[in-house]
Amino acid sequence: MSYECILYEKSDGVAVIKLNRPRVLNAMNKQLWLDLEDALADALEDDTIKAVIFTGEGRAFSTGADLKDSKGRSLSAYRDYLTHLQEVSRRIIRFPKPTIAAVNGYALGSGYELSLACDIRIAAQSAKFGSPEARVSSSVTGGAMRLLQDLVGPGKAKELLFTCDTIDGKEAERIGLVNKVVPDDSLMDEAMTQARKITENSAFSIHLIKKGLNMAREVSLEALMDYEVEACLATVSAPERQEKLEEFAQRKKE
Numbered sequence: 001m002s003y004e005c006i007l008y009e010k011s012d013g014v015a016v017i018k019l020n021r022p023r024v025l026n027a028m029n030k031q032l033w034l035d036l037e038d039a040l041a042d043a044l045e046d047d048t049i050k051a052v053i054f055t056g057e058g059r060a061f062s063t064g065a066d067l068k069d070s071k072g073r074s075l076s077a078y079r080d081y082l083t084h085l086q087e088v089s090r091r092i093i094r095f096p097k098p099t100i101a102a103v104n105g106y107a108l109g110s111g112y113e114l115s116l117a118c119d120i121r122i123a124a125q126s127a128k129f130g131s132p133e134a135r136v137s138s139s140v141t142g143g144a145m146r147l148l149q150d151l152v153g154p155g156k157a158k159e160l161l162f163t164c165d166t167i168d169g170k171e172a173e174r175i176g177l178v179n180k181v182v183p184d185d186s187l188m189d190e191a192m193t194q195a196r197k198i199t200e201n202s203a204f205s206i207h208l209i210k211k212g213l214n215m216a217r218e219v220s221l222e223a224l225m226d227y228e229v230e231a232c233l234a235t236v237s238a239p240e241r242q243e244k245l246e247e248f249a250q251r252k253k254e
Helices: 030-045 075-093 110-117 144-152 154-163 169-174 184-199 203-215 221-236 241-253
Strands: 006-011 014-019 051-056 060-062 099-103 106-108 120-124 128-130 166-168 180-182
Touching: 006 030, 014 030, 014 184, 030 075, 051 060, 051 110, 051 184, 060 099, 060 110, 075 110, 099 110, 099 184, 106 110, 110 128, 110 144, 120 169, 120 184, 128 169, 144 154, 166 169, 169 180, 180 184, 203 221
Parallel strands: 014 051, 051 099, 060 106, 099 120, 106 128, 120 180
Antiparallel strands: 006 014, 128 166
16 A cells, blocks of 8 residues: 555554655654554454554654644644544554554654554664653643653653653663663564564454553443453453464473
């Protein structure tokens, strides 16, 4: 499939969505969000796809919103743009299949927030994370007000958002913002390794587990534990249950 602002490839159960505006360090405009939305819909509908990787073409993951795109935009048009951005962000956060952000170079503003929306973040050593919104009289979007606190805690989240400090991959790993930091030339190999580990497991189980993890932010412990019972019963009665048990038994013999 061909897009204006992203590259989209699928192989071995993994879809890769690559932000593709390298001349502006993958700054995010309206068309890029539309392209992301369409690629996500395709990855969701394709039963062979079990994981999705987001990354950036060239020297950056994304430096955030394209300010040239917003120049002269009316307040009403800005509201429409932000409403659409939030809807695509919700789709990523709640996407039924696991998502991985392979962060290369700068991940700033909306680019940073895209990485936060993913389930797993792997950063290149050259990665730089930051939210400069308060520096330019703006504010964060994409659920960052909750997602960042969930990862690094309220105090650190406030520090990062209030100071607009940029941190490198090593510091991001230290504070729990990313799962792992790897050499730049190993980034996509590591992301693919993680994705393929996921594809070996039950897609149905992972779907129900991810749904429960997302529910945990919104429902009581009692409701969550009731859901866990139903999710477990659904998975153990699924057709692939016996197949997975036989695979597990075979691995124990080896």
